[in-house]
Amino acid sequence: MNTLAIVFRKEMREIFRDRRTLIALGLAALATPTVLIVISQVSTKTATQNYTVGYSGDIPTGLDILMIATGLQLERVADPAAAAKQQVDLGVVFQPSEIDEWYDPTRQSAQIADTRLQTVLGQYNAAKAASALKQLGVDPGVLTPLPVRAHPLSSPVKAAGNAFLSFFLPYILITMVLTGGLSAALDASAGERERKTLESLLLTPTPRSRILLGKILAVSVISLVSAIAAIGSMLLALTQIPLLGTRVSLSPLAAAVMVWLAILLAGCFSSVTLALGTLAKNFRQGQAFSTPLYFITVFPASIILFIPDFNPNLAYYLIPILNAVLVLRDAIVHNSVAWPALGITTASLAATGLICWFAALRLFTRETLLVRS
Amino acid sequence: MSPAAVKVDRLEKTLGKNKVLRGISMEAASGEIFGLLGPNGAGKTTTLRIVCTLLAPDAGSVEVLGFDTTSAPEEVRRRVGVVTADIGVYPRLSARENITYFAELSGVADGDLKRRVDAVVDRLDMASFANQRAESLSSGQKQKVAIARAIVHDPAVLMFDEPTSNLDVLASREIRNFMVESRGRGKCVIFSTHVLHDAERLCDRVTILHEGSVVATGTTAEVRGAHHDLEDAFLELVEKR
Numbered sequence: 008m009n010t011l012a013i014v015f016r017k018e019m020r021e022i023f024r025d026r027r028t029l030i031a032l033g034l035a036a037l038a039t040p041t042v043l044i045v046i047s048q049v050s051t052k053t054a055t056q057n058y059t060v061g062y063s064g065d066i067p068t069g070l071d072i073l074m075i076a077t078g079l080q081l082e083r084v085a086d087p088a089a090a091a092k093q094q095v096d097l098g099v100v101f102q103p104s105e106i107d108e109w110y111d112p113t114r115q116s117a118q119i120a121d122t123r124l125q126t127v128l129g130q131y132n133a134a135k136a137a138s139a140l141k142q143l144g145v146d147p148g149v150l151t152p153l154p155v156r157a158h159p160l161s162s163p164v165k166a167a168g169n170a171f172l173s174f175f176l177p178y179i180l181i182t183m184v185l186t187g188g189l190s191a192a193l194d195a196s197a198g199e200r201e202r203k204t205l206e207s208l209l210l211t212p213t214p215r216s217r218i219l220l221g222k223i224l225a226v227s228v229i230s231l232v233s234a235i236a237a238i239g240s241m242l243l244a245l246t247q248i249p250l251l252g253t254r255v256s257l258s259p260l261a262a263a264v265m266v267w268l269a270i271l272l273a274g275c276f277s278s279v280t281l282a283l284g285t286l287a288k289n290f291r292q293g294q295a296f297s298t299p300l301y302f303i304t305v306f307p308a309s310i311i312l313f314i315p316d317f318n319p320n321l322a323y324y325l326i327p328i329l330n331a332v333l334v335l336r337d338a339i340v341h342n343s344v345a346w347p348a349l350g351i352t353t354a355s356l357a358a359t360g361l362i363c364w365f366a367a368l369r370l371f372t373r374e375t376l377l378v379r380s
Numbered sequence: 381m382s383p384a385a386v387k388v389d390r391l392e393k394t395l396g397k398n399k400v401l402r403g404i405s406m407e408a409a410s411g412e413i414f415g416l417l418g419p420n421g422a423g424k425t426t427t428l429r430i431v432c433t434l435l436a437p438d439a440g441s442v443e444v445l446g447f448d449t450t451s452a453p454e455e456v457r458r459r460v461g462v463v464t465a466d467i468g469v470y471p472r473l474s475a476r477e478n479i480t481y482f483a484e485l486s487g488v489a490d491g492d493l494k495r496r497v498d499a500v501v502d503r504l505d506m507a508s509f510a511n512q513r514a515e516s517l518s519s520g521q522k523q524k525v526a527i528a529r530a531i532v533h534d535p536a537v538l539m540f541d542e543p544t545s546n547l548d549v550l551a552s553r554e555i556r557n558f559m560v561e562s563r564g565r566g567k568c569v570i571f572s573t574h575v576l577h578d579a580e581r582l583c584d585r586v587t588i589l590h591e592g593s594v595v596a597t598g599t600t601a602e603v604r605g606a607h608h609d610l611e612d613a614f615l616e617l618v619e620k621r
Contacts, residue, residue, distance in 0.1 A: 013484045017473070024472040203468025207529065210432055211485035212457040218485075374435050 010213045014221025022191045022229050031190060032229075035183050035237040040244035047248045058120035061090035064101035073127045079120060096120040166340075168255035173339045176257070177332040179237050180265060181304055184272045187233020188226040189280055189297055195222040196284025196371075197293035205376070215372050219281070223364065226277040227270075234269050261338040264349070268331045271356035275327065276304075278363030285370040307332045324351040327359040384443075385410045385537055385568035386431060391440035393426055400426045402592040403440065408570050408585075410536065413563050415583030415600070416572040417614070422589040424572040428541050431570075432460045444537055458487060460537045461530035463555075465545040467522040471515035475506060478514055479528045486533035500528040504558075520551035527558060538562050539570045544578070556582060576610040586610070590618050 022028050061084035084090040087098030091109035097120045098109035110117040137147035199205040245255045287293035307329035324330040330352035338344055384407035393401040401423045408414035416424050429435040431442050433453035447455040469478050479497050488496050501510045504524045544552035559569050573579055579586055587597040595617045596603045607613040
């Protein structure tokens with residue numbers, strides 16, 4: 008049998024007998040559906056929850072009905088300003104010619120209650136103004152001289168769902184490809200040194216490049232399995248759990264792009280984590296070396312969260328990981344692939360993987376690896 | 381003496397700032413147990429690591445059965461088996477799987493694999509625990525796995541680097557018996573140890589290293605000379621320097 012296949016088969020056997028890896032795989036499959044269920048429940052609860060308005064003075068006729076219908080419960084209080092600090096979500100003083108409002112912007116419930124109150128008051132004021140104009144014989148249409156008729160190019164609800172996926176999916180993909188294979192990578196590198204099998208392994212006539220490649224392949228496979236388990240379970244959960252008022256799904260094109268990117272990322276991350284593991288004396292030190300990698304790699308995924316309309320030129324697609332995030336975002340949001348961008352991304356990630364592989368090989372073949380152990 | 385199976389010629393090696401080997405030369409033949417002796421830090425392990433191609437020499441050369449360790453390292457590795465005090469095994473593989481893995485990597489043909497593995501399992505009396513995961517084995521059993529993986533490809537040269545330092549009396553005796561048996565099979569056995577008493581009982585010839593240099597070489601009797609034992613001889617040699 009080919010020595011590459013021998014190393015690969017042995018590493019896979021060890022990986023699937025390792026409880027840490029199996030637990031990580033199980034968590035990968037369970038974590039995202041759990042997060043989605045929590046997000047769905049919280050968003051549903053937020054949308055239907057009632058908020059309390061502590062008030063004094065006389066409520067204008069009809070406004071109380073509108074407020075109650077919008078989930079704003081009214082409660083008479085002596086001092087609305089004081090009550091708004093903790094007792095109620097909003098404090099309101101109704102005066103004959105104006106309304107005073109107190110709320111604490113640091114409380115999310117106060118922010119939501121404020122938004123609802125502003126909406127209700129906007130509708131109430133518009134209705135009152137229209138009624139007054141009508142009594143004066145003036146067409147209320149003068150209040151909206153330029154009415155807007157919106158024609159969304161796609162379903163706003165679906166777009167919101169895609170926007171959610173465009174952040175969440177790259178994040179899950181990168182996290183799972185990295186963390187899914189981390190334990191296996193450290194076990195196959197730092198672990199060899201820690202349990203003192205490295206010297207015996209390097210004493211075999213098998214070229215070290217083949218030993219390393221067999222390990223990288225095994226770690227890449229487990230990274231892919233982990234990422235696909237996490238994303239598969241997430242997509243399955245999305246077909247069952249309504250999110251943002253809709254059931255979100257991934258197009259076949261986006262799914263194909265995602266798998267391709269996952270393969271490239273798995274190759275890169277496997278080489279990097281094996282190189283870091285080779286530097287480490289033991290598993291724990293390998294974990295310490297790998298921790299910064301998590302922040303470095305997850306950071307690009309955050310760009311989509313903070314700059315959702317980030318539309319860079321092609322040069323940005325040379326930056327590893329960021330390019331994968333951008334290509335995947337485009338495939339999800341627009342259901343299309345910009346082939347030049349995908350080409351550059353593929354070349355960039357393949358080159359990064361190769362550089363990391365050479366670095367890992369160099370580390371794996373240096374004398375100090377044995378002298379230090 | 382038979383032609384040298386292992387020939388070390390004016391070997392030098394520096395690790396970091398420490399000059400570990402200062403031009404040592406020695407020869408070990410097939411069918412003998414050759415003792416590489418000296419205190420800790422003398423350069424024994426570094427010498428063995430160069431012989432088995434794990435380290436490269438700074439100067440000098442090493443030949444194993446006619447193959448140079450620098451120009452033909454893979455040919456050398458095919459012909460060498462090494463047993464060390466570090467009995468690291470893959471804990472999640474069984475003893476048999478550990479041995480099979482090294483047999484495959486050492487180039488044992490698929491058709492011959494099972495026969496070879498079964499043969500070393502029988503030879504080292506490992507049948508009772510061969511299918512147990514290595515993590516559940518005792519130190520002595522792990523040492524047997526380490527020996528088995530080192531000899532499964534039937535190397536002509538066997539090197540033992542302080543093989544008994546972590547073992548109890550019974551397991552140590554088994555190792556010594558194994559070395560004697562291997563000599564009987566015509567193998568070149570190199571036994572590196574700082575326990576001169578062990579070497580005196582087993583070795584046909586010895587080389588004593590001290591601070592990276594050879595201080596004595598010859599048959600065990602020649603090196604011992606008129607002294608009571610090798611230890612006395614060694615102490616006098618060191619004090620002279």
